[in-house]
Amino acid sequence: MSNEVQDLPADDANGAGEASVIDQKRRKPLLIGLAVAVLAVGALYFLYDVFIGSRSVSTDNAYVVGDTAQVTPLTSGQVAEVLVTDTQPVKKGQLLFRLDDTDQKIAFAQAEAGLAYAQRRYAQSIANNSALGAAADASAQQIASAKARLASANASLAKAQADYKRRAALANSGAVSAEELAAAREALTSAQAAASQAKAALDEAQSNAVSARKKEQASVALTSGTTNETAPEIRLAKARLAQAKLDLQRTVVRAPVDGVIAKRSIQVGQKVETGSVAMIVVPVNRLYVNANFKEDQLGKVRSGQKATVVSDFYGSDVTYHGKVVGFSGGTGAAFSLIPAQNATGNWIKVVQRLPVRIELDPKELEEHPLRIGLSMEAEIDLTDPK
Known part of the structure; x- marks a missing residue:
């Protein structure tokens, strides 16, 4: 028993040694295989990036937007x-809703009455023009009558002056009595007064004629060059009626x-x-997508390039086709309420994203409607020359 117990450690030691030798023999091929695998993955990635990845850019940071x-x-x-x-x-x-229109109906009725009143006033102004013209003509005719009366008064004055001079010349010889001379003097005084009165009447008639003509001209000026459709007061009343309507x-x-x-x-x-x-x-039929691409993805993106968009709402079974129509004027951080201040000592560079607007096909939107705010995945084809 003691010999068997002592032999066991020796066998274990030989086994461990043989395993160690085997591991060392396999280590080099394994390292070589690992290196080959890494190189193969790198080569595949390089080929993908050159021939496939560089043909398009994609992002899942995209959302449905619309002009409400x-x-x-x-x-x-x-x-x-x-x-x-x-x-x-x-x-x-x-029809969406109605407002109570009682006040508006009252205002409309008032505007209608205002238009009717303006039209009547205009017709009255036209009639006044005719009346004032006739009055001016009548005043002009009174001037002729006043001139005739003045001429008659001047003739009577001349006769009274001649009679007085003749009687005054004969008064010293006693051929004319004092009574006749006094009567001739009174007749001359009356004739002079009548002539002065006739002259004043002529002046008054001329003044009245001028005043009447000025009034006619002032009245005509208010309606000159206008009709019942173009008169300012009527047009104003019509505008108020149109506003009320x-x-x-x-x-x-x-x-x-x-x-x-x-x-x-x-x-x-x-x-x-x-x-x-x-x-x-x-307007669900005019929605579009704002796709927020990283700044290092946009070097080859141009307006007009084709894009494909998939919605989380429908899944990959529904693909929307569109095109790039424009870029935002700045990143989201630039337009935030409190823009980031990068001029600090503890600045850390963060890759920015720029919204790219993708217009969708209206027919596809009609077949599969979207809603504002839904998440999307967008991919832009960089091989499109536009």
Whole structure:
């Protein structure tokens, strides 16, 4: 028994030695195989990068974006009826909600009355022009009559002057009595007064004629070159009527585009002001993708290049085809509320991402609708020469 026990360690030692010899013999081929494998992987990666990887760039940092349409009432009022709700598809021109139109109807009636009043005033102005013209003509005719009376008064004055001079010359000889001379003097005085009165009447008639003609000209100036359609006061009244009609029409609010209702914020009975956002319409047939590529991926990306996009919503079974239509004016960090300040001592370089806009095929969007904010995977074909 003691000999068998003593032989066991010797056998174990020989086995360990043989294993050590075998491991050393296999070590070199294993190292060589490992090196070959590393070189093969490196070569495959190099070939992939040159012949496959360099043909396209891809990212999973992409999201569905769309230009939403805000529905804002263009007149104020109380909400009388709401005909849509969130998530409801609508067509362009479809009725969304109504505002109470009582105030707008009153304003429209007032504008209609204002237009009728302006038209009547214009007709009155035209009639006044004719009346003032006739008055000016009558005043001009009175001048002729006043001139005739002045001529008659001047003739009577000349006769009275001649009679007085003749009697005054005979007064010293006693051929004319004092009474006749006094009567001739009174007749001369009366004739002089009549002539002065006739002259004043002529001046007054001339002044009245000038005044009447000025009034006619002033009245005509208000309507000169205008008609019942082009008169300023009538055009102003028509503009007010058109505004009142527009405000009345704006109490009925319709969808500006095709899409889906989102963020409805109004209820029946609520008072809304002009310009307040009542709801948003998302045009699901005009959505696009913002793909945020790393800056070192964009060296060969150009507008117009083809792109393929896969949505997490549908999975790889649905592939969208589109094209690059533009690049953002800056990275997301550049437009953040508090931009990063890199001029510091502990600065660490971080690879930035730049949004690339990819336009999708409308037909594919119609077949498989998307929603704003969905995650996407985008790949751009760099072999496209555009």
